[in-house]
Amino acid sequence: MDRTVYREVKPTPAIWLMAVLMGAFILAAGLSVLYIEHHGHIVTGMNNQIVWGLPHVFAIFLIVAASGALNVASIASVFGKIENKPMARYSGLLSISLLAGGLAVLVLDLGRPDRLVVAMTSYNFTSIFTWNILLYNGFFAIVGAYLFVQMARGIAPEVVRAVGTVAFVWRLALTTGTGSIFGWLVARPGYDAAIMAPLFIIMSFSFGLAFFILVLGTTFPLTGRYIGPNLVKRLGRLLGVFVVAVLYFTAVRHLTNFYAAEHGDFERFILFGDSMFTPLFWIGQVLIGGVIPAALLLRHAEKTSKGQVLFASVLIILGGFAHLYGIIIGGQAFPLEIFPAYEVSSSFADGLINSYSPSIYEWALGLGGVALAVMIAGMGVVALRILPMTLSDANIDPSEPDF
Numbered sequence: 001m002d003r004t005v006y007r008e009v010k011p012t013p014a015i016w017l018m019a020v021l022m023g024a025f026i027l028a029a030g031l032s033v034l035y036i037e038h039h040g041h042i043v044t045g046m047n048n049q050i051v052w053g054l055p056h057v058f059a060i061f062l063i064v065a066a067s068g069a070l071n072v073a074s075i076a077s078v079f080g081k082i083e084n085k086p087m088a089r090y091s092g093l094l095s096i097s098l099l100a101g102g103l104a105v106l107v108l109d110l111g112r113p114d115r116l117v118v119a120m121t122s123y124n125f126t127s128i129f130t131w132n133i134l135l136y137n138g139f140f141a142i143v144g145a146y147l148f149v150q151m152a153r154g155i156a157p158e159v160v161r162a163v164g165t166v167a168f169v170w171r172l173a174l175t176t177g178t179g180s181i182f183g184w185l186v187a188r189p190g191y192d193a194a195i196m197a198p199l200f201i202i203m204s205f206s207f208g209l210a211f212f213i214l215v216l217g218t219t220f221p222l223t224g225r226y227i228g229p230n231l232v233k234r235l236g237r238l239l240g241v242f243v244v245a246v247l248y249f250t251a252v253r254h255l256t257n258f259y260a261a262e263h264g265d266f267e268r269f270i271l272f273g274d275s276m277f278t279p280l281f282w283i284g285q286v287l288i289g290g291v292i293p294a295a296l297l298l299r300h301a302e303k304t305s306k307g308q309v310l311f312a313s314v315l316i317i318l319g320g321f322a323h324l325y326g327i328i329i330g331g332q333a334f335p336l337e338i339f340p341a342y343e344v345s346s347s348f349a350d351g352l353i354n355s356y357s358p359s360i361y362e363w364a365l366g367l368g369g370v371a372l373a374v375m376i377a378g379m380g381v382v383a384l385r386i387l388p389m390t391l392s393d394a395n396i397d398p399s400e401p402d403f
Contacts, residue, residue, distance in 0.1 A: 004086045006385035009223045018222070019378060022371040029368020032361040033108045044362050049354035050332045055109035057325050058366030061207065062102030062373060063136075063178055064200060064324075067171040068208015069095040070143065072235075073150075074171075077164030083231065086388040087216065092147040093380045094212055094373075095171075099139060101373030105365055128180050135174040142167050151385065175204045182327065189266040190331030195256060199249045203320065206242040210316040213239065215377065217310045219387065228393035229306045236309035240297030243316060247290045250323075266334050270326065275353060277330040280322050289319010329356055 009015070036043060046053040073091035076084035084091075107113045120137075123130045146167045149155045179200030182191040213235050220227045254271065257263035270277050293312040296304065333354045381387050 005389045006089070006387065007389055008383065008385055009219075009381045009387060011382060012222065012224075014222050015378070015382075019375065022375045022378070025364075025371035026368050026375065028364040029108075029371070032364040032368070036361055036365075044359045045357045046362075047354070047356070050329065050356040052328055052332060053109075053356065054325075054329075054358035054362040055105050055365045055369075057321065057328050058369050059102045059106040059109065060178065060328065061321055061324050062098045062105065062369055064175060064204045065207040065211045065320075066095045066098035066102060066139070066204075067175045067201075068204035068206065069098055069212045070167060070171050071205060071209045071238075072212060073146070074164060074168045077146075077150075077161050078168050083234070086391055089147060089150050089386045090216065090377075090381070091212060092143050092150065092167075093384075093386050094215060094377050095208070096140060096143050096147070097373045097376035097380070098208075098211065099136065100376055101369040101371075103136060104372055105369035109365060128177060128184055132174075132177045132181065135170070135177045139170060139174050142170050171204075172201060175201045182331070187336060188331050188334070189257075189263045189337065190270070190327070190334050192263070193253060193257065195249065195253050199246075199253060202242065202245045202249050203323065206239065206246050206316060207320040209235065209239045209242060210313040210320070214310060214313040214317065215374070217306070217313075219381070220391070223381075223387065225387065225389060225391070227306075227391040230301075230393040231391055232306045232309050233301050233304055236297045236304060236312065237301070239309075239313065239316070240294050243290055243294045243297065246323075247286070247294070250285070250290075262337075269334050269353070270330055275333070277326050277333070280330075281326050284322030285319050285326060288315050289322060293319070332356075 011019075044053060070091055072084050073088035073095075075081045076088045076091075107116055119129075120133060123133075125131070142163070146160075146163045149160050149163050176197045179197040183193055183196030185191040213232065216227065217232065254267055257267045269275065270281055272278060293315045296308050296312040333356060335352060335354065
């Protein structure tokens, strides 16, 4: 086995170029926030019916992916997979970075970020949003401690495993809380489902690992470091299992909704309607984000290349974005049934499918959150000994079967 040596990343012209590009996205996001704050949300595509727009899709995606990005560290510390141990530090750093980027978008999109201090000091424990504030802050603290015990000298392996176990349990609770935001909103037929919590957990496994593989596969060539193809393939096969699990839970969700008569109209709207959400589901979510990546990743290892694993990761991220767009925006586009069993008619869009078209300011804010996450992760590997000098296949136990 190779001895793992961690070193700070020395900035290269390629890294500086990446930093400038990310900085440009962050600057555009900041200017968009100032413009929206000055003119109001009327300049966005949001309205009285669609109150959670594209920035919320970016924010929820980053928050969910933050939990899943900790997969590699959890597998190493909690489940004892030694081949993942050299990547555990980067896994923890990336999870913190993604959560920071997602929360930045979320706070800046709410309209009054200055009142965040009220939300953090006045708690309503009957609200799932209050529980999520505690879960997000706790995630920063616990994963930060997890990263510290991994990097500090003289820390016993038992301590690392204990802190890693706490982080693993906490991330499950965090994603459960995020999914429960939608699962507990009984007023909307597109949200009201107990399966939302486990669905978001398995989505976090898929999206987070895909993001980790993509960033890892990009960072190592930029820094002149080597990553073994078999290691990437193993991560890819695990990712393929998660993709199939997402498809399974998605199928269960829609079949269950069809069984409940109150959700039947919404299911026909999403799955067989004439709006953009139907092709977004079948082509974007199922085909691009599910079937094609699963076919690429679950083939025999000899037929799968490192490039195909990275390509599949990109498809999963795009499909995951389509998945969350359908849940968040599609759930609001379908009209509320305020008076069940009664026909309602008025001039205020009752019973009509709500329209939404995101503005360039929303795109800038969302992409700025992604850039912020990448920037934080990049600054971390430059300032701290996070990345190993090499990730060769020598650490893989050949007696262990692939995932």
